[in-house]
Amino acid sequence: DAMVIQNPRYQVTQFGKPVTLSCSQTLNHNVMYWYQQKSSQAPKLLFHYYDKDFNNEADTPDNFQSRRPNTSFCFLDIRSPGLGDAAMYLCATSKGQSTDTQYFGPGTRLTVL
Amino acid sequence: KQEVTQIPAALSVPEGENLVLNCSFTDSAIYNLQWFRQDPGKGLTSLLLIQSSQREQTSGRLNASLDKSSGRSTLYIAASQPGDSATYLCAVRKGSGSEKLVFGKGTKLTVNP
Numbered sequence: 001d002a003m004v005i006q007n008p009r010y011q012v013t014q015f016g017k018p019v020t021l022s023c024s025q026t027l028n029h030n031v032m033y034w035y036q037q038k039s040s041q042a043p044k045l046l047f048h049y050y051d052k053d054f055n056n057e058a059d060t061p062d063n064f065q066s067r068r069p070n071t072s073f074c075f076l077d078i079r080s081p082g083l084g085d086a087a088m089y090l091c092a093t094s095k096g097q098s099t100d101t102q103y104f105g106p107g108t109r110l111t112v113l
Numbered sequence: 114k115q116e117v118t119q120i121p122a123a124l125s126v127p128e129g130e131n132l133v134l135n136c137s138f139t140d141s142a143i144y145n146l147q148w149f150r151q152d153p154g155k156g157l158t159s160l161l162l163i164q165s166s167q168r169e170q171t172s173g174r175l176n177a178s179l180d181k182s183s184g185r186s187t188l189y190i191a192a193s194q195p196g197d198s199a200t201y202l203c204a205v206r207k208g209s210g211s212e213k214l215v216f217g218k219g220t221k222l223t224v225n226p
Contacts, residue, residue: 004156031212042117042202042216043157050212057213090156094212101147102214104157 003027004105006091012111013081021076021108023091029103030096032074034066037088037107049074050096078110086112115140117205119217126193127225134188134220136203141184144206148177148188151200151219160201161188193224 005024013019023032031050035043047056049068063085065077078085088107094100116139126132136146145164149157161170161177163186169178176189186203200221204214 006156033212040218042218043204043214044216045213048212055212088154092157096212101159101162103159104149106156107154109154 004091004093004103006089006105006108008108009106010109010111012113013078014113015083016080019078019081019110021078021089021091021110023074023076023105024072025093025103026072027093027103028071029093030071031094032068033092033094033102034064034074034076035090035092037090038086043090046076081110081112083112086110115143115205115207115215117203117215117217119201119203119220121220122218123221123223125223125225128193128195130193130224131189131191132193132222134190134201134222136186136188136217138184138186138205138215140207141181142207143181146177146179146186147204147206147214148175148186149202149204151202153199157202190222193222195224195226198222198224 007022033048034046037043046060063079068074088109090107091105092102094102118137147162148160151157163170163179174191179186200219202219204216207213
């Protein structure tokens with residue numbers, strides 16, 4: 001019944017060691033988003049894909065990359081995680097119409113040692 | 114730059130009380146506003162979505178209002194229950210054609226039995 005799935009739910013990595021977070025959806029939505037949420041902070045959009053079109057937020061660090069190989073899957077790659085990258089990473093999807101709701105996954109909690 | 118503020122940051126009420134959560138935004142040129150619920154360590158669940166042309170939306174014990182011209186929205190929860198304990202976030206969509214949601218930091222609600 002799950003619609004937006006994120007794996008793993010908890011990820012521990014070492015400082016500087018590349019890590020990939022995964023998101024998949026069963027909704028066949030056109031748009032997939034990645035948000036970063038630090039403790040007690042508002043979720044912050046990193047980037048999104050509208051179909052295959054990648055849209056990066058201006059203040060997203062170069063350390064963060066994304067791939068969307070097909071409609072169902074989207075990946076977040078952190079090339080060299082720093083201690084400041086420890087956060088909850090939320091994936092969301094929407095149909096892409098202006099009146100849309102965004103549907104969120106359960107998140108991946110990233111810890112950087 | 115759009116900024117979303119939620120006051121108070123935390124609220125504690127006894128079970129059964131009616132309560133109001135507040136959200137304000139600096140740029141009234143929004144397309145819609147959405148209220149989400151977030152349980153500890155979890156993703157976001159959409160509660161209500163109000164289009165900019167609407168004044169309010171209702172779902173069960175929840176009622177959300179929108180006053181776009183004054184940059185304010187409220188979420189009214191009737192007859193609160195301990196299961197309502199969570200963080201409530203509001204988010205505004207910048208405009209037609211923009212996929213970006215700008216979130217507030219949320220109000221952490223505790224309903225005491």
